[in-house]
Amino acid sequence: MSVKLTEEMLSALPDARGHFGAFGGRFVSETLMDSLMTLEKEYARLKKDPEFQARFDKELADYVGRPTPLYFAERLSRETGGAQIWLKREDLCHTGAHKVNNTIGQALLASFLGKKRIIAETGAGQHGVATATVCARLGLECHVFMGAEDVQRQSLNVFRMKLLGATVHAVQGGTKTLKDAMNDAMRDWVAHVDDTFYIIGTVAGPHPYPLLVRDFQSVIGRETRRQALEKTGKLPDALVACVGGGSNAIGMFYPFLSDESVQLYGVEAGGLGIDTGKHAAPLCAGRPGVLHGNRTYLMEDENGQIAGTHSVSAGLDYPGVGPEHSWLKDIGRANYVSVTDDEAMEGFRKLTRVEGIMPALETAHAVAYAIKLAATMDKDQTVVINVSGRGDKDINTVAKLEGIEI
Amino acid sequence: MSRIEGVLKALKGQGRKALIPYITAGDPHPDVTVDLMHTLVEAGADIIELGVPFSDPMADGPVIQLACERALVHGTSLRQVIAMVKEFRKSDDATPVVLMGYLNPMEAMGYERFADAAKDAGVDGILTVDLPPEEADEVAPLFTQRNLDAIFLLSPTTTDDRIRAISEHSSGYVYYVSIKGVTGSATINVEEVAAKVNHIHELTALPVGVGFGIRDAETAAAVGRVSDGVIVGSVLVDTIARNQADTDQLKRALTDLLHPMREALDSLAS
Structure with a gap:
């Protein structure tokens, strides 16, 4: 039931109220409405402001280190024995993941709006580190909210954030993971709405955040498109990206949405297996609902209470997903699939051993699926994996799973 | 005329202010909620705001978040909350009940089914925190067709244009959130609240209830002086948390809290 998307259709989304079809919107308490409406208006202005865009491009080039390479994974392709596998190396971005593309964009917005205090939520800690980094760069006060369980799982990133001068708030409420960090960040924002800018790390949240984050992350797909044409003489046949909230995936997919020949695969965290219920795959096994300011696919119980999630990777451990992904699923433009914790670990080991590239456990989900997919494709076809982050932050988790003490 | 409108009109006629307590349904246990609702009425409540527990109450502080967690341990669902109102109505068909909560449990139940069930049970108003x-x-x-009042929030950051627009969508009363912050988080600045509420009165004919930050007779009276009603939440919920083991003691504690507020509000009547 795939739909042909024209540039015209795409430029009309989200609509004036932040809706992507039935999804998205702005479901927040009244106190935040004025700030969100101001942000929407100011961003619409700055999006067309050459000075702002030039500054953003300069930061991406000189601070983040863009463009990141599109790398042909020759050995992995040969061992897989199907399509050519290419890697978009977002792991080479400053701070080690794609997250910084968005944080530098939003932090510049904050500066242009005169806000001096920054808050952010983080799961794996990558967005927290990226936010703390740009706050150090721009001289902004930084507070990062992180679920207490994730603080344990990602102690390395917690230390990095502190070194960068951020205050890390360990969130004890609820399930002590990413969704609870987002709840507390929203609570902080309500209380400090006058002087505080909330840098949301994923494409979820109330309008205009899904739009902002998608715009700032789309540099990934724009570069990939250009690089693929240069290096392979054609567009890729398939793009594969992991999906927690979905920021790296939307950044990769968006510039290809009207290219009908390009298949899009978003890979969710299958955890212990979709059948077990212990996973974080709302697009594969959830249903639409409202959380964190937008309508989207959610993991919830029959009474509308948000369900606990499980994933080996903290960055995917989230019960919701960006509203644009929900829309792309419903219109059939993108395919959403899942791989289990074990499969992701296999993908992690494979890329590390065969290419010498250690991916983040989030990214390892995309790697695992792409290997399966490439094996079913022809040798003259190409698959691009968005290598959204590097795996150094996960070595404690990997060591623990393998029974090794560091 | 809705039950809410009737009660607020009658109070206004007497020069009195509405006392509107909030408790979370199912806290500390679903079996005692109806009993507690009656206690609130006996202690002087004019309208009850009954919280529908939600797993991710983003606009609430830790006190109400923990109340939601206590209620959800016992599996308190929106359907059960509606059944509690039905039970309450068996012996009280005068006191309006407003369900206050988040959108997702209503969406999961289905809006039409929810509106029908709420109406049938004797619910009077719906306040959805994350639904502007x-x-x-x-x-x-779906609410207005069933004569259920849709109650929306106003905040210190709400512009005049929005105050007018929101009031047009509202019936029963509008709920002014007195502070920038979550429930139970800060002390209100009475002068600022008074100025804003007076301004809201200029922009809408609807009664204005004020909530967030009202914790004793003194703040209730100060806010009651400028508004049509005061909403008291976190301090009651905190009392429930501290007395959850003994229901009789809990009922006495709630009464001891509300009584002085009632008296302070009534002392304003002239």
Whole structure:
């Protein structure tokens, strides 16, 4: 039931109220409405402001280190024995993941709006580190909210954030993971709405955040498109990206949405297996609902209470997903699939051993699926994996799973 | 005329202010909620705001978040909350009940089914914290068609244009959130609240209830002086948390809290 998307259709989304079809919107308490409406208006202005865009491009080039390479994974392709596998190396971005593309964009917005205090939520800690980094760069006060369980799982990133001068708030409420960090960040924002800018790390949240984050992350797909044409003489046949909230995936997919020949695969965290219920795959096994300011696919119980999630990777451990992904699923433009914790670990080991590239456990989900997919494709076809982050932050988790003490 | 409108009109006629306590349904246990609702009425409540527990109450502070967790341990669902109102109505068909909560449990139940069940049970108003009027065009008509009052929030950051627009979508009363912050988080600045509420009165004919930050007779009276009603939440919920083991003691504690507020509000009547 795939739909042909024209540039015209795409430029009309989200609509004036932040809706992507039935999804998205702005479901927040009244106190935040004025700030969100101001942000929407100011961003619409700055999006067309050459000075702002030039500054953003300069930061991406000189601070983040863009463009990141599109790398042909020759050995992995040969061992897989199907399509050519290419890697978009977002792991080479400053701070080690794609997250910084968005944080530098939003932090510049904050500066242009005169806000001096920054808050952010983080799961794996990558967005927290990226936010703390740009706050150090721009001289902004930084507070990062992180679920207490994730603080344990990602102690390395917690230390990095502190070194960068951020205050890390360990969130004890609820399930002590990413969704609870987002709840507390929203609570902080309500209380400090006058002087505080909330840098949301994923494409979820109330309008205009899904739009902002998608715009700032789309540099990934724009570069990939250009690089693929240069290096392979054609567009890729398939793009594969992991999906927690979905920021790296939307950044990769968006510039290809009207290219009908390009298949899009978003890979969710299958955890212990979709059948077990212990996973974080709302697009594969959830249903639409409202959380964190937008309508989207959610993991919830029959009474509308948000369900606990499980994933080996903290960055995917989230019960919701960006509203644009929900829309792309419903219109059939993108395919959403899942791989289990074990499969992701296999993908992690494979890329590390065969290419010498250690991916983040989030990214390892995309790697695992792409290997399966490439094996079913022809040798003259190409698959691009968005290598959204590097795996150094996960070595404690990997060591623990393998029974090794560091 | 809705039950809410009737009660607020009658109070106004007497020069009195509405006392509107909030408790979370199912806290500390679903079996005692109806009993506690009656206690609130006996202690002087004019309208009850009954919280529907939600796993991710983003606009609430830790006190109400923990109340939600206590209620959810016992599996308190929206359906059960509606059944509690039905039970309450068996012996009280005068006191209006407003369900206050988040959108997702209503969406999961189905809006039409929810509106029907709420009406049938004797619910009078619906206040959905994360539903601004801009997103309510599907849901709000289902309420108004059934004579359920749709109550929306106003905040210190709400502009004049929005105050007018929100009031047009509202019935029963508008709920002014007195502080920038979550429930139970800060002390209110009475002068600022008074100025804003007076201004809201200039922009809408609807009664204005004020909530967030009212914790004793003194703040209740100060806010009652400028508003049509005061909403008291976190301090009651905190009392429930501290007395959850003994229901009789809990009922006495709630009464001891509300009584002085009632008296302070009534002392304003002239």
